[in-house]
Amino acid sequence: DAKTTQPTSMDCAEGRAANLPCNHSTISGNEYVYWYRQIHSQGPQYIIHGLKNNETNEMASLIITEDRKSSTLILPHATLRDTAVYYCIVRQAAGNKLTFGGGTRVLVKP
Amino acid sequence: DSGVTQTPKHLITATGQRVTLRCSPRSGDLSVYWYQQSLDQGLQFLIQYYNGEERAKGNILERFSAQQFPDLHSELNLSSLELGDSALYFCASSVGGQVNSPLHFGNGTRLTVT
Numbered sequence: 001d002a003k004t005t006q007p008t009s010m011d012c013a014e015g016r017a018a019n020l021p022c023n024h025s026t027i028s029g030n031e032y033v034y035w036y037r038q039i040h041s042q043g044p045q046y047i048i049h050g051l052k053n054n055e056t057n058e059m060a061s062l063i064i065t066e067d068r069k070s071s072t073l074i075l076p077h078a079t080l081r082d083t084a085v086y087y088c089i090v091r092q093a094a095g096n097k098l099t100f101g102g103g104t105r106v107l108v109k110p
Numbered sequence: 111d112s113g114v115t116q117t118p119k120h121l122i123t124a125t126g127q128r129v130t131l132r133c134s135p136r137s138g139d140l141s142v143y144w145y146q147q148s149l150d151q152g153l154q155f156l157i158q159y160y161n162g163e164e165r166a167k168g169n170i171l172e173r174f175s176a177q178q179f180p181d182l183h184s185e186l187n188l189s190s191l192e193l194g195d196s197a198l199y200f201c202a203s204s205v206g207g208q209v210n211s212p213l214h215f216g217n218g219t220r221l222t223v224t
Contacts, residue, residue, distance in 0.1 A: 030209070043114070043215035043218050044200070046212045046213065046214055091209055096160075096204075096208075097143060097168065
C-alpha cells in the first residue's frame with residue numbers, strides 16, 4: 001500500500017475549522033484516499049473517501065490536490081467530540097484491506 | 111452505530127486457553143475483515159472473508175483461525191493464548207470487495223489474557 005505521512009498531533013479550537021494534512025506522494029492512479037477516526041478505544045469510524053475529486057459529506061470535506069500527492073481533511077466546525085486519532089489511508093484497487101498507520105492525534109480545546 | 115455487532119465486549123481468560131470472537135456484519139454486507147489492535151502495534155489487519163470464502167490474509171498467527179458462515183456472520187478463533195495476545199479485536203464489514211466500498215467497524219472485543 002502507498003505510504004502516508006501525517007503530523008503526529010495537532011490542536012484546534014472548538015468551533016473553528018480543523019484542517020488535517022496528509023501526504024501520499026507514491027499514490028497510484030487507481031488508489032483511493034480514505035479517512036477514518038478512532039475515538040478512545042472505540043472502533044474506527046469511517047469519515048470520507050475520494051479518488052481525485054473533492055468530496056463532502058455531513059461529517060467533513062476532503063480536498064485532494066490535482067497531482068493527488070496530498071490531501072486535507074476539513075472538519076468545518078470542530079467540537080470537543082471530534083477529539084480522536086485521525087487516520088489517512090491509501091487503499092489499493094487490487095487489495096481490499098485498509099492499512100492503518102500512526103495517524104494524527106487531534107485534540108479539540110474549548 | 112456502524113451496524114456491525116461484536117460479541118462479547120470483554121473477555122478475560124488464562125494463557126493456553128481458546129476463545130471465539132463473533133461478528134455480525136451490517137445487513138447486506140458480504141465482506142468481513144478482522145483487525146487486532148494492541149498498545150505497541152497499532153491496528154493490524156488479520157484476515158478478510160467475502161461471501162464465505164477467504165479473500166486476503168495479513169499478519170494472522172497460525173494459532174488463530176477464522177471463518178464466515180452462510181448467514182455471513184464470522185468468528186475468529188484464538189487458541190493456545192499467550193499474554194501477548196491481549197488486545198482489542200475489531201471486525202469490519204463492507205458491501206463487497208470494491209476499493210470504493212468503505213469498511214464499517216464494530217466496537218471490538220477486548221481480550222485480556224492473564
